[in-house]
Amino acid sequence: MKLMVVGGGGREHAIIKKLKENKDIEIIYALPGNGGIAADAKCIDISATDIEGITAFAEEKGIDYAVVAPDDPLVLGCVDELEKKGIPCFGPKANAAIIEGSKVFSKNLMKKYGIPTAEYETFSDMEAALSYLETAPVPTVIKADGLALGKGVIIAMTRDEAMQAVKEMMGDHKFGKSGENIVIEEFLTGPEVSVLSFTDGKTVVPMVSSMDHKRAGDNDTGLNTGGMGTIAPNPYYTAEVAERCMKEIFLPTINAMNAEGRTFKGCLYFGLMITEKGPKVIEYNCRFGDPETQVVLPLLESDLFTIMKAVTEGTLAETEVKFSSKNACCVIMASEGYPVSYKKGFPMNIPADTAADVYVAGAKLDGDVLLTNGGRVLGVTAVEDTLRDAIASAYNKVETISFENAYYRHDIGARALKAGEAE
Numbered sequence: 452m453k454l455m456v457v458g459g460g461g462r463e464h465a466i467i468k469k470l471k472e473n474k475d476i477e478i479i480y481a482l483p484g485n486g487g488i489a490a491d492a493k494c495i496d497i498s499a500t501d502i503e504g505i506t507a508f509a510e511e512k513g514i515d516y517a518v519v520a521p522d523d524p525l526v527l528g529c530v531d532e533l534e535k536k537g538i539p540c541f542g543p544k545a546n547a548a549i550i551e552g553s554k555v556f557s558k559n560l561m562k563k564y565g566i567p568t569a570e571y572e573t574f575s576d577m578e579a580a581l582s583y584l585e586t587a588p589v590p591t592v593i594k595a596d597g598l599a600l601g602k603g604v605i606i607a608m609t610r611d612e613a614m615q616a617v618k619e620m621m622g623d624h625k626f627g628k629s630g631e632n633i634v635i636e637e638f639l640t641g642p643e644v645s646v647l648s649f650t651d652g653k654t655v656v657p658m659v660s661s662m663d664h665k666r667a668g669d670n671d672t673g674l675n676t677g678g679m680g681t682i683a684p685n686p687y688y689t690a691e692v693a694e695r696c697m698k699e700i701f702l703p704t705i706n707a708m709n710a711e712g713r714t715f716k717g718c719l720y721f722g723l724m725i726t727e728k729g730p731k732v733i734e735y736n737c738r739f740g741d742p743e744t745q746v747v748l749p750l751l752e753s754d755l756f757t758i759m760k761a762v763t764e765g766t767l768a769e770t771e772v773k774f775s776s777k778n779a780c781c782v783i784m785a786s787e788g789y790p791v792s793y794k795k796g797f798p799m800n801i802p803a804d805t806a807a808d809v810y811v812a813g814a815k816l817d818g819d820v821l822l823t824n825g826g827r828v829l830g831v832t833a834v835e836d837t838l839r840d841a842i843a844s845a846y847n848k849v850e851t852i853s854f855e856n857a858y859y860r861h862d863i864g865a866r867a868l869k870a871g872e873a874e
Contacts, residue, residue, distance in 0.1 A: 454756075455480045455509055457499050457529060458520035459488065461783075461812035461830045462741035466520060466755070467492045468810070469748045473756040482508065486821050487811020487829065499524050506532045514538055518759065522598055525717075525737050526552035541759040543737050547708060547715040551737040554634045555596045564707040566700055567731040571636035577621035580633060584613050590638040595620050597629030601677045602790075604734075606638065641726040642687040642870070643733065645743045648701060648721065649758055651767040652714040655701045659750050659774045660688035661743045662867050667790060669862045676790045677827055680863030682838060683746040683779045686870040687725050696723065696730050704735070716762055745810045745830040746779035780841040781810075781832040782849050782863050787856040789826035797823045797855040805848050808832050823854050838867060 452475050456463055459481065467479055468491055482505055484494030497504040500523050509517060519529045519542035528545035542548075549556050561568040569592070574580035584591070593616040595603030603626050607613035613635075620630030647658040661683040667673035700721060708715045720736035720743075748755065752773045761770035786793035799821045801809055810832065813825015831852065833844035842864040849859060 452476045452515045453478050453480070453512060455482060455505075455512075455514045455517045456492065456520060457482050457505060457517065457524055459483045459485045459494075459499060460521075460741055461810040461827065462739050462744040463520050464488050464491065464810040464812070465744045465748050465830075466518060466739065469751065469755040470518075473754055476756065480508075480512065480514070485811055486814040486816040486824065487809070489816060490806070500527060502527055502529050502532050505529060506536055509533055509538050510536055516540070516756075516760070516763075518542065520738055522548070522551055522736065522738055526598060539760075539763050541762060542717040543715050543719075547713045547717075548737040549713070550708065550715065550719070550735045552598060553596055554594045554734070555632050557735050558634055558636070560704075560707055560711070561732060564703055564710070566703050566707065567729065569637040569639050569731060569733070571634050573632065573634050574621075575632045577617060580617045580621065580635060581614055583635065584610060584617065587613070587635065588637070589613060592636045592638055593617060593620065594634040594636065595626045595630040596632035596634065597626070599626040599629045602626075602675065603629055604675075639724045639726050639731060639733070641724045642685075644685045644688045644692075644723045644725060644730075645681075645740055646688070646696065646721045646723060647739060647743060647747055648719050649762055649767060649772060650705055650715060650717070650719050651762045651765045652705065652709065652716045653765065654767040655697070655705055655719075656767060656772045657693070657697070657701065658747045659683045660685040660693075661740075661746050662687075663740070663743060664860060664863055667860075669860050674790055676785075678740075678742045678783060679785070679860045680780070680782045680830075681742050681746045682781075682841070682864040682867050683743075683750060686838075686867050692725060692730055696721070700730060700732060716765075741812075742781050742783055742810075742827075742830050745781040745832050749779050749832055749834050750775045750777060775834070777834050777836055778838040778841040779832060779834045780838070780845040780864050781830045782845045782859055783812075783827050783830050784849060784852060784854075784857050784859045785827050786813075786823055786825070787858040789858065793826055794856055795823045795825065799823060799828070799854040800852065801829075802851050805831070805851050808848055809852070823856075828854065828857070838864060838871060842868070
């Protein structure tokens, strides 16, 4: 079997490492991959958004199966084009990927089908949005409609901050076309939970829950990032909460998409908040989350490729999806200055006995030397019986890795430990 994974970050590295466990797979191509992924797959310099180039490559190499991992190519219709050429894929078609591609669409979907989420209004006119904000309750949340690399959500604590966010998105076009339409929504409070799920459009199989750490600094200070670390499972996601989510959110979402003629097949990510009134949807993603994937997939005991094929073929209900009862922690090592400005091009030292637990996000090869090439450079994951041990093990591994201007948070998992102790 010849596989192709579209994407080039830590998420893709985690997917590739898990797929490699299947002995029927001869080769995995990563498009474009990165310098670290090159140790586990053959990297091809084709951009993840070059749909024509990806399709042509897949045909030329006789690819048997493709995994389209990032949001951009999914929203652009990469799966649609590959399937037209007879190449089976893991990932939703464009008309289903809109659940992440347009926040206006997803909010309207939830309202129409009674799926619990924050109260909201949508706007395509800046003056109307600013007028609404004059009397809207604060804090409030301002969201760009389209994809914005995870940065198109502003939590405005004051009315002035909210108005500034609207002006930047709609007036200054900070996020380009993604900010032409916006959502202004109610500020919810409560613990956040990430739940990735496999779905073939009929059956939904949630993966192990996780907790992301978005802020750049310790104690959740600093700017929002693409994620500085994760733990799994999330202690706030109890059996009772899981049952409510399946009944009130997961299945209703799949059924709603089917009713709209937008059957979703792939990995559907539910970003949840456990409020006093129960779980509510903060956001959907149409793909594996990053860095959640780096703690969830290491806990998967079943064969990932078998599950992915079952999703594509519509046989998920008859397929075993088993996860370990252990705990996982992933610490992201970034470049000092991320997410604003940072230097790159520094040699990385990753000991051989640590490399198996490292998922590289931003690196390139210069001959045989691996150099930093991004803000988030890599994730280091540990799996242990207890969360406390997983955290300690992950940080022990982090200390064995070095590169100039390396930066990481020192409190990944601390909040989860406190939550666990409070139970």
